[in-house]
Amino acid sequence: GAGVSQTPSNKVTEKGKYVELRCDPISGHTALYWYRQSLGQGPEFLIYFQGTGAADDSGLPNDRFFAVRPEGSVSTLKIQRTERGDSAVYLCASSLADREEQYFGPGTRLTVT
């Protein structure tokens, strides 16, 4: 079956611009996670959704970052006024329920110039 998909695979934007990153989880998975992976580092937790609601957004670095999952399936990570330090690979994962195995997408590589 289809795995977790993320679009775009690569995004280059100028400092100060707004970007949206999309995650399409595995069908039927109720839990969805966003992570950020900087060069040479492991993934860093950003936010977790259970259904439509953000159950834990403690990993979002500041109020420029926001994520939604309006229908409990696809999720969008939104970054306002991008900064060069936001450059990283943004990973999405989903699981059948919370505390179950997480399946990761290929990531979106964001480069802020």
Add this chain to the structure above:
Amino acid sequence: AQSVTQLDSQVPVFEEAPVELRCNYSSSVSVYLFWYVQYPNQGLQLLLKYLSGSTLVKGINGFEAEFNKSQTSFHLRKPSVHISDTAEYFCAVRAYNDMRFGAGTRLTVKP
């Protein structure tokens, strides 16, 4: 909160040699432990996981890991590596819905 330390950032090894990738963790609560592999330009793939029960866990591609509670370790091992095992390996620890990853170990298998 829990944390993970991967003790080696890079591990070079010759083909068919054994390998051990080291992982230590800290947590004040019970945790689940995982090893993921990341091939270039691909997402993370689960190698194996420890949830409970036997402390020796077998995973895909011939990898295994042993949970040692007293040493708070979860080292990954393979008795004989292949060129195709060249990748980045991440140890992770999860308490409730909070998953923390180590910085990764780059395994390079040379012919």
